[in-house]
Amino acid sequence: KSLSMHSALGVLFLLTVAQAPLGVTAGKILVWPVEFSHWLNIKVIIDELIVRGHSVTVVTHSATPSVKTTESPGYNVEVIQVPYTKQDINDALEKFMKYWTYDLPNDNMIRTSLKIKEIMDMFVEQNHILCRKLFANEGLLEKWRKEQFDVLLTDPMSTCGELLAQKLNLPFIISLRFSFGSSMERLCGQLPTPPSYVPGVSLGYSDHMGFLQRVKNILFQFSQDVLFTLVSVVKWDYLFTEVMDALIQSDLQLCFTIGKADIWLIRSYWDFEYPRPFLPNFKFVGGLHCKPAKPLPKEIEAFVQSSGDDGIVVFSLGSMVKNLTKERANTIASALGQIPQKVLWRYTGEKPDTLTPNTRLYEWIPQNDLLGHPKTKAFITHGGTNGLYEAIYHGVPMVGLPLFADQPDNMNHMRTKGAAVMLDFNKMEAKDLKEALTDVMHNSLYKENIMRLSQIHHDQPMKPLDQAVFWIEYVMRNKGAKHLRVEAHNLTWYQYHCLDVAAFLLSITALVMFIFVKTCSWIFRKCLRRTTTKKKRE
Amino acid sequence: KSLSMHSALGVLFLLTVAQAPLGVTAGKILVWPVEFSHWLNIKVIIDELIVRGHSVTVVTHSATPSVKTTESPGYNVEVIQVPYTKQDINDALEKFMKYWTYDLPNDNMIRTSLKIKEIMDMFVEQNHILCRKLFANEGLLEKWRKEQFDVLLTDPMSTCGELLAQKLNLPFIISLRFSFGSSMERLCGQLPTPPSYVPGVSLGYSDHMGFLQRVKNILFQFSQDVLFTLVSVVKWDYLFTEVMDALIQSDLQLCFTIGKADIWLIRSYWDFEYPRPFLPNFKFVGGLHCKPAKPLPKEIEAFVQSSGDDGIVVFSLGSMVKNLTKERANTIASALGQIPQKVLWRYTGEKPDTLTPNTRLYEWIPQNDLLGHPKTKAFITHGGTNGLYEAIYHGVPMVGLPLFADQPDNMNHMRTKGAAVMLDFNKMEAKDLKEALTDVMHNSLYKENIMRLSQIHHDQPMKPLDQAVFWIEYVMRNKGAKHLRVEAHNLTWYQYHCLDVAAFLLSITALVMFIFVKTCSWIFRKCLRRTTTKKKRE
Known part of the structure; x- marks a missing residue:
């Protein structure tokens, strides 16, 4: 009996060993979060990482409305001092929401655009201040360099996490639900989004679009791309150049830096999304915070x-x-x-x-x-x-x-x-x-x-939270996941869309046709002349 | 002690239950295989399905060089009688290989093309005969209908598995390494293959292509698509129409039918492939046949x-x-x-x-x-x-x-x-x-x-064989996986590439410019006339 128990326990042990992830040791993770519901979502990942024995450091600021900085929450916190308060953020947000909920539906397009631009500018301004304060703190950067983190997890809705990863020379992972018009995924992540069946987020279309919807979808994609590019260039590029000492070799520095992400954890799945193309380093982890119900109070x-x-x-x-x-x-x-x-x-x-x-x-x-x-x-x-x-x-x-x-x-x-x-x-x-x-x-x-x-x-091969943690640990143990990054990142936009090849092929075709027509007309004229000469002689 | 053993066994039991896939009951799988190494690969999946308690029926023919039909191999076999022999197949193959290995490198392009066409025609002819024999056997089809299979697994290198699935009204799964030029994946599976960084299989390029390589890659993709379409139309469409009693509402019946696949099991992974876009119903299971080494003889x-x-x-x-x-x-x-x-x-x-x-x-x-x-x-x-x-x-x-x-x-x-x-x-x-x-x-x-x-x-979330079996069982328990199929399947080629939208937008632009120019010239002329009249009067 004792023997059979022994062997049963042996099997148990083996099972446990077999289930343990490949070569994971406790690692160090730096997190650049976003507030409110974004924080709730990333907090679930942080908690799971802590349960698995990793050490997590969250970078936040003195005005954070969401991240707990006082009690000991299981993770380490680094607080960047900013000159605005929690109240400022909450007020701005409430103003924003009130406008959107009550006034926007009755406002005209120009006023709406101006209002949204005003509010967005304010958010970007806060983001800017935070970013500057962070990179001005050389002592903190030096401390982090010494601490030797394994990976950085960032929510790109707040810019600078990706820049911090570059500055500290860390592999990094993006947590994202979507960007407006999917411009960030498309332009920076090289995600193909065929406009004929991938509806732009916020248009309210499904993947089954009529002709006019497809027209609007293409125009929307295009305008969002222009807008995203403009904002990147005007608002961020000089900051990125400054921080990296002009080390980034690209015109679109924000996009170029985001594009270096090893893994994109997308907070959705095919239960919610319409099926569409994606890339090997895009992992869908929608609903990772869900769990069975506990008894009610x-x-x-x-x-x-x-x-x-x-x-x-x-x-x-x-x-x-x-x-x-x-x-x-x-x-x-x-x-x-x-x-x-x-x-x-x-x-x-x-x-x-x-x-x-x-x-x-x-x-x-x-x-x-x-x-x-x-x-x-x-x-x-x-x-x-x-x-x-x-x-x-x-x-x-x-x-x-x-x-x-x-x-x-x-x-x-x-x-x-x-x-x-x-x-x-x-x-x-x-x-x-x-x-x-x-x-x-x-x-x-x-x-x-x-x-x-x-x-x-x-009914998925792996639960969303397990998958998110698997890929974070993957990047930690392999120091990146470059083998999942498409070569498109190294192409210019005209190379990517084969416009140079198209121009070349069209030129060749035009040249061939030109020579053909010229030759024909030459032969024709020659024949004509001969006939005329003959007739004259006759 | 007995108690602790009991609880240890209890945990063991729980672990086993927890690991058992969601709601899988023994199911019935029909398999349409291809010979030689293709068979070796699919056989591994079949064996695993049998281990998991499923009943597998393999459809083969009297001349099969690979599938065991006499001994009891664990699966059921249905043998279609064909008028050619195993020797015929082996001879043809040897001829083909000898030509390719020794003569092809020294042959000119036209002779090579003709020779390859001759050999391919012969393979297609054998495939044709098999297909006709199968669908002529109404008794067998009726027997299979009664048997109520849950899913059909097909290797599309031999045509008709997908047609059989349609005829029996079964969900089906494709097992594929690649098709030449990826035409099948692109045209029938709607897989995007951006020619700027996805090299055509057989060109011998990597994902990092120079300008001329990209030119050749695009021309290769295009020519393969034309060839694939031609072969489909000339060789297969009438047979598909015949078998389905013209029920298929499409011009490209072969492609249309293949495109109905619920899951594509692709026999590669990012260890072997250059990273590239894929779709939610494409699953990469390369190396599923690999296992730890056993002691040698x-x-x-x-x-x-x-x-x-x-x-x-x-x-x-x-x-x-x-x-x-x-x-x-x-x-x-x-x-x-x-x-x-x-x-x-x-x-x-x-x-x-x-x-x-x-x-x-x-x-x-x-x-x-x-x-x-x-x-x-x-x-x-x-x-x-x-x-x-x-x-x-x-x-x-x-x-x-x-x-x-x-x-x-x-x-x-x-x-x-x-x-x-x-x-x-x-x-x-x-x-x-x-x-x-x-x-x-x-x-x-x-x-x-x-x-x-x-x-x-x-270092993958799931072993390739487990993943292959997971998705086969997924299709069995959910009667398909339509939520993973992109809407692109329901678009025409010009809709997919947004050519109609482009034409529309260009027309609008042209019209606006035309009206603008006409208006300007009208105004100009009006002004001019007035000036002239004035001058005359003066």
């Missing part, structure tokens, strides 16, 4: 159970939206009062007058645990990627009230895949919301479709 | 051990080449006599006169076990994909003597990655081979490079 569980067979509706517009206008809040509350389900609404604004007893307001809800609860029938969401992936993970059909940024586009993906109804937040009336909710809960197609997406999500 | 092990510190060289030109010309065999044998290593040469031809005692001839060698032996210093190979992957797996530098088909291109990959020296089989002299061998064994760069490729091969 007692009070919430009691409320959920009180819903009986009707079940519950989970409602959140994300961590960024704190207030709605009184009118919007009342419209929503009165709609929620007309359904038999119990509703859990994450909302910190003033209690709407029309609120009915079936709806409870919460400052915070355990969203993932609620979405994984068997009584949950639907999810009202703003369409942020994190929440949307939790709905996919647990298979909950959605009603989308997208507000800004990628949210309308995200919800459109779910709508075209038949897993959600989408409403116009500003124009919807109470009956629209009520009808949408009734629809997604009673028309079984929505449930079937979201369950199909859920099945796609769960 | 006693006699061979003794010979290997007798090599002392010098080690051994493994030499095989593959299973297809049985004879060399006397002159070539003598050249090779005399070169082998000049190195201190012991050589194991798989060769069934006449014993060369110049053979020395350090070289032994074998009718068959345990190639994988030899390549995995610690005493192995180098591998002389024709550059077939299977052997090449075994060398990558075990990290053995190579001397390539490529003969035909994809072999020169394969070896070129290894050469550009610094893991092999390549020789011209027909022109090399004894000293060339001797020098090449000395070089790969003594210049440590070759060993370092092949070890780097080996590291890339082994």
